[in-house]
Amino acid sequence: MQETLILEPAQPASACVIWLHGxxxxxxxxxxxxxALQxxxxxxxxxxxxxxxxxxxLNGGWSMPSWYDILAIQPERALDLDQLEESAGSVxxxxxxxxxxxxxxxxxxxxxxxxGGAVVLHAAFRRWAGELGGVLALSTYAPTFDETRQLGAIQQRHPVLCLHGAHDEVVPSALGRRAHDWLAARGVAVTWRSYPMGHEVVNEEIRDIARWLAERLAG
Known part of the structure; x- marks a missing residue:
C-alpha cells in the first residue's frame, strides 16, 4: 500500500496497530x-x-480517498466488492x-x-485465517457479514471493541450494533461502547481504546 505513515515508538516495537481512516x-x-496512545x-x-x-x-462521482466505491445507500450501502477485496488484501x-x-x-x-472499519472487519473475519491481537471498529458497519457464514476457531479468538456514536447520522448506530451482534452470535469476545456523539471520535472513546489495548497487550 502506497504512502503509508508509520509512527515508531520510543522503544523497540513489540506490538502494532494498523489503523484505516474513513x-x-x-x-x-x-x-x-x-x-496520544503511544x-x-x-x-x-x-x-x-x-x-x-x-x-x-454516492458523492456525485467526485474523486476522494476511498477504500471502495459506495454505489448507493439503498439497497443497504451497495458497494464495489472488488475494491473492498483489494483494500482488505492490502491490509x-x-x-x-x-x-x-x-x-x-x-x-x-x-x-x-x-x-476503514468496514475494511478491517472484512479483512479480519472474511480474509485473514491467522491469529490477531484484535479489532477496533469505530463508527462503522460490516457490509459482508453474511448471516449464513460461520467463523473458524482462530477467528473466534479475535477480540473486538465496537465503538459508536448514539447520534451518528452517517453510519447509524443500528448498523454498528448489527455487526456487534453478528460477532457475538458466533462466539467472538466482542464489546459494545456507545457515546453521546455523532460521526466522530471523542476523548472518552480514546481512553476506552487505550484501556482495551493495554489489557490485550498485558494478557
Whole structure:
C-alpha cells in the first residue's frame, strides 16, 4: 500500500496497530490519536495507510480517498466488492509486513473508522485465517457479514471493541450494533461502547481504546 505513515515508538516495537481512516480523509487523520496512545502504550507501532483516490458514486462521482466505491445507500450501502477485496488484501499485506519485522501476529491489531472499519472487519473475519491481537471498529458497519457464514476457531479468538456514536447520522448506530451482534452470535469476545456523539471520535472513546489495548497487550 502506497504512502503509508508509520509512527515508531520510543522503544523497540513489540506490538502494532494498523489503523484505516474513513472516506474522504487521509493517513494523517488519526495521527494525533495514535501519538496520544503511544504516550500510554510504550512499544506500540502505529501503521496508518492511505486509501487510493477514486470516484465515489454516492458523492456525485467526485474523486476522494476511498477504500471502495459506495454505489448507493439503498439497497443497504451497495458497494464495489472488488475494491473492498483489494483494500482488505492490502491490509493483509501490512499484517505480513509486520510479522516479517518480528511482530507476533497475536500482537497485531486492526483498527478502522467508518469505511476503514468496514475494511478491517472484512479483512479480519472474511480474509485473514491467522491469529490477531484484535479489532477496533469505530463508527462503522460490516457490509459482508453474511448471516449464513460461520467463523473458524482462530477467528473466534479475535477480540473486538465496537465503538459508536448514539447520534451518528452517517453510519447509524443500528448498523454498528448489527455487526456487534453478528460477532457475538458466533462466539467472538466482542464489546459494545456507545457515546453521546455523532460521526466522530471523542476523548472518552480514546481512553476506552487505550484501556482495551493495554489489557490485550498485558494478557
Amino acid at each position: 472516506l474522504g480523509a487521509d493517513r494523517f487523520d488519526f495521527q494525533p490519536v495514535a501519538e 504516550g500510554v502504550l510504550p512499544g506500540v507501532r502505529f501503521v496508518l495507510p492511505q486509501a487510493p483516490t477514486r470516484p465515489v458514486t 493483509l499485506a501490512l499484517i505480513e509486513n509486520q510479522r516479517a519485522s518480528s511482530i507476533a501476529a497475536e500482537r497485531i491489531f486492526l483498527a478502522g473508522f467508518s469505511q
